[in-house]
Amino acid sequence: MRYSPLLTDLYQLTMLAGYLEEGMAEEPAVFDLFFRHNPFQGGYAVFAGLETALSFLESINFTEDELEYLQGLGMFRPRFIDFLRSFRFRGKVTAAPEGTVVFANEPLVTVEAPLAQAQLVETALLNIINFQTLVATKAARIVNAAAGGTVLEFGLRRAQGPDGGVSEARAAYVGGVKSTSNVLAGKLFGIPVKGTHAHSWIMAFPDELAAFRAYAEVFPDTCILLVDTYDTLKSGIPNAITVARELRAKGYELAGVRIDSGDLAYLSREARRMFDEAGFPSAKIVASNELDEFVIESMRGEGSRVDIYGVGTRLATCAGDGGGALGGVYKLVRIGDRPKLKVTSDIAKATLPDRKRLLRAVSPDGSFVLDVICLHDEVISPGDTVFDPLNPLQSVTIPLNARFEEVRSVVMEGGARTSAHQPSLDDMADRSSEQLSRLPQGCLRFINPHKYKVSISSGLNNLRLRLMDEVQQGYRKLQPGGN
Incomplete structure (x- = not known):
């Protein structure tokens, strides 16, 4: 099934046109797709929709009929239409396998590609993954x-x-x-x-x-x-x-x-x-x-x-409290060689910058203990102190007897899947069942579930705090009398 690249919000195309005019279309960029709250006020989510999303990325291109429609809007210059004519996704995608149990604030999918490519696919990726993960x-x-x-x-x-x-x-x-x-x-x-x-x-x-x-x-x-x-x-x-x-x-x-x-x-x-x-x-x-x-x-x-x-x-319809929509978002975390951070007065909406890994600490009996989001080149060990992403003043220690599992892997490189084998729906369903069995029992409760711990590493915490400070210093310089 072909998903048209017009399955997007208009502002994606206007931004692309702007990037092209500003000479930024080929700037290397990194985006994370994640959600901020577990659906249904529950203790977890089951990740789904990845294979559908990868099929979209592999096949994305503009037909002449679609280009003619865009040209007829009277908004875009001929140069931009020509740019879209040869548009293909040639990026890298890192993601969890479908059926993986995941939690709020974790990067589920990371897209690394030239800025124009990574930007255009935002809406479709959110449309596919938000809905299927919710269901x-x-x-x-x-x-x-x-x-x-x-x-x-x-x-x-x-x-x-x-x-x-x-x-x-x-x-x-x-x-x-x-x-x-x-x-x-x-x-x-x-x-x-x-x-x-x-x-x-x-x-x-x-x-x-x-x-x-x-x-x-x-x-x-x-x-x-x-x-x-x-x-x-x-x-x-x-x-x-x-x-x-x-x-x-x-x-x-x-x-x-x-x-x-x-x-x-x-x-x-x-x-x-x-x-x-x-x-x-x-x-x-x-x-x-x-x-x-x-x-x-x-x-x-x-x-x-x-x-x-x-x-x-x-x-x-995914009816119920906290249902209706997953609320997944897609945020820029790096452009060129510069880590990027969205800063707001609400730290719950401040993003986690730069390329990252998602590790799952597992107890000797195979049950899940906590997840750690760290910088892509950071070394994490049992016994390390890790921090609450919503409150950096709160921290926990990774148990000394824990081992780590990588939650995500590279699933697309150069716009093509890294594996010729596509997992079956049975594989995904079996994974979901197996992962749910390894959660703390309280996470499965429908009312007041146990909150599974998702933490950020010291390296990621320090980078975020440094970038926040830099942004705040920039604000102060803009104020009257600022230095």
Whole structure:
């Protein structure tokens, strides 16, 4: 799938035109992509969207039709249009693998390229990675709440447009949701497709039993019946049991039933009892209707007997406190040989300058202890003192028994992937599951989760403080009477 380079904000193009006129277009630049707050007021995020982003970077170019459109805006000089005609991304990208558990203020993706190249790709990278990381995180939370139950994704009809529906299904898989109702996503990404039928199927027949029998006749191997069109316990389940007996007489077994309304915890318990008493203990109970991690956790606490959770709207739209958008940003951290820092009155929004590494301190049992962001050429050792990026007065010591794992690696050099092997979605989902299992348990809580420690090294802390001081001295010189 081609992403047009016009998938950008206008100011990216105006800046590029300005860089060209100022002779800065080829100036070496380094940008970091990161987010400032964990989504959903949670304890972590699951990184997703990288492979989609790399495909965009590899293929970016302007067609003549796109150039003609830009020329028709009447804003740009012919020289700039000619510059875009030969535009390609030839930069270097350092990133975490998809499925990696990540945290606020960490550089997820670093782009090193001539300034014009690194600038133009900002909007598309944020669009791709913000959304997919948000969905993968929501999916991981829902899977965690299901506690071993199966989760199905069917949010296409509520997703943010066609591309949003496809990207959402992909990212949900990275987060651990192993099937989708989205047939196009199934084709594009090899995701198993699952589904039942709608209430309209039931209503199209003279009665519920006739509708169930017709569906079982067409799909005897995979028959899941929607039982809440009229009355779940008085009509739906009894009719489903009748069809289950008829299927068994023909050598088939009813796969299960779906409940889409009412008190799902209570109805699932009663449905389980009725099927068990009728001799169908293997029939699965599927629940749907505005489910998310909080509803699922509550249902389980009430003793529900749901086997499969169908999650749509609240996954596709990433609904919930702290949801809706990830809030990732893309900031310049170096230009030429000069580290760069965005300074604001709010230190939480001050950026971390220069090229960096992201290290994860791991305990002897393999669990994650803390992350350290350091300068790219800085040596970090157990026992070192590291600092809170939001409050440099707070520090901790890296445990002496810890070892380090590099969270990121170079994934693109010269505009081409560094590896011919592209990880599968299964690889990404397995990575997500494995990484989540290594987090401190409190990080997985939905309410008041444990805050995983992300620190900056002494070298990075000192550089940031020095640059802040230089900027403040510059301010003072501009004041009346300043020296």
